[in-house]
Amino acid sequence: MNAVNFISADCGFDEADAVVFGAPYDSTTSFRPGARFGTAAIRMESFGIETYSPYQRADLADRRIHDAGDLELPFGDPARPLAMIESEAARILDAGKMPALLGGEHLVTLGAVRAAAERHPDLRIIHFDAHADLRQDYLGNALSHACVIRRCHDILGDGRIWQFGIRSGTREEFDFMAAGHVVTEPFTLATLPSLSFPENTPVYLTVDLDVLDPSEFPGTGTQEAGGVAFQQLLSAVLDVFRRFRVVAFDFVELAPHLDPSGRSTALACKILREALLAATARRVA
Numbered sequence: 680m681n682a683v684n685f686i687s688a689d690c691g692f693d694e695a696d697a698v699v700f701g702a703p704y705d706s707t708t709s710f711r712p713g714a715r716f717g718t719a720a721i722r723m724e725s726f727g728i729e730t731y732s733p734y735q736r737a738d739l740a741d742r743r744i745h746d747a748g749d750l751e752l753p754f755g756d757p758a759r760p761l762a763m764i765e766s767e768a769a770r771i772l773d774a775g776k777m778p779a780l781l782g783g784e785h786l787v788t789l790g791a792v793r794a795a796a797e798r799h800p801d802l803r804i805i806h807f808d809a810h811a812d813l814r815q816d817y818l819g820n821a822l823s824h825a826c827v828i829r830r831c832h833d834i835l836g837d838g839r840i841w842q843f844g845i846r847s848g849t850r851e852e853f854d855f856m857a858a859g860h861v862v863t864e865p866f867t868l869a870t871l872p873s874l875s876f877p878e879n880t881p882v883y884l885t886v887d888l889d890v891l892d893p894s895e896f897p898g899t900g901t902q903e904a905g906g907v908a909f910q911q912l913l914s915a916v917l918d919v920f921r922r923f924r925v926v927a928f929d930f931v932e933l934a935p936h937l938d939p940s941g942r943s944t945a946l947a948c949k950i951l952r953e954a955l956l957a958a959t960a961r962r963v964a
Contacts, residue, residue, distance in 0.1 A: 684746035685951070687739035695745035696959045697777040702764050705934075706754045707823040711900040713934030715829040717947070718749050720935035725948045734913065735956050738855040747771075748907070749787035753796045755785060757822045764790025765766075768927065769773045772798050777958050781951070782931030784824040785812060788885045795927045799881035804831055804918055807868070807912065808887035808904035809861045813855050824932075832860060841869045841916070844890040849886045868907055868915045872920035876923060884919050886912075888947060898943025900934045913950060920957035922937050928954060 688699050701718030708714060730739040750767060752760040764780070768791040771778040780791045784885060785808075796802045806812075806828060813832070817823035822830070832840055838863040848856075856863040864870045878881070888900040892906035909913075930951055935944045 683722045685722050687730045687742070688744040688746035690743045690745050690789060692745045692747065692774070694743050694848060694872055695776055696743045697779055697955055698745045698747050698770070698771045699779045699781065699955070700747040701749035701781045701938070702752060702760070702783040703749050704752045704754070704757075704760050704782070704787055705784040705900075707757060707817070707820065708784050708900050709817060709823065709825055711934065711937060712905050713936045714784045714900060716935055717783060717933035719798055719945045721781060721933065721947050721951060722746070724944045725952070728952060730952075732786070732953055734917070734958070737956045737960065739952060739956060742956065742961065745957055751887055760795070761786070761790040761822070765793045767796070768794035770925065777925070778927040779955060779958065782928070782929060782933075783829045785885075785887050785931045786822060786824040787931060788929050789822075789827050789830050790961050791929060792834065792883055792925055793917050795881070795883050796834050796964065797933045799926055801884055802835060802881050803837070803876060804835065804843045804885060805923070806840060806885050807844050807890045808842065808914065809844060809847055809889045809906055810887070810901065811821065811842065811845050811852040811856065811863070813852040813861070832850055838862070841874060843871055844907055846905050852854060866905065868911055871915050871918060879924050881926045882919070882923040884916070884925050886916065886928070886930045887932045888930060890931050891946070893906065896943045898931050898935050898938030900937065909946060909950070913953060916950065916954055917957050921962070925958060928958065930954070933952035
């Protein structure tokens, strides 16, 4: 358990509807490191925002959310950290609760997706990101944050991953998209409202915060110009929770020390508040 929890996430595990847990890992970061510090920064800076959301007219103080703290992850070989993340996500899912994973680099998503796919064989992924993350390997490493969605595709197969906001990738990655292995909306989130699944289809939502434009979110390891605005991302996240059966979600790639102003961390806190409220809305309806 951390000395500081995310604001109002002070419910006991047994009573909780959603469980926040952190994976402070960035050993495969390909450019600027620092995402390992994102989880602690989000928790500390969350006390600079209100528990009440005027967007949803709801208050975290009225929701049952538990902060399970950060996993103590070894650095180096990612296999062991991924297994630990998978085990924690499985524990939360098996208890009938919503895992809310905080990164860390984007590779941490793979551990949680493994757990969710094991329990939901018809799982779909909705992915917001600047980068395709579809490389077969990065410098010979198949377990890299640059390969995380390709590893998720290895689990789920064709036609079960939807990507939005993508504006960076190799030629091979864009060829992989064009071949129909994943469904990609480049540059924007515009087609999200037209996305639909059969009723009760389980969805994993993964949000790499560098989908945002660097002018709004400079605190990330691999900035990519031409991103979306905060309000666009917020609307999209709320739309996913309102229309789909989300079984787990994550926010990754905040590197707080790369933004001395603190605005990137403040943004991450705010959008996590909104996601937690949306994730638990049906449980109090």
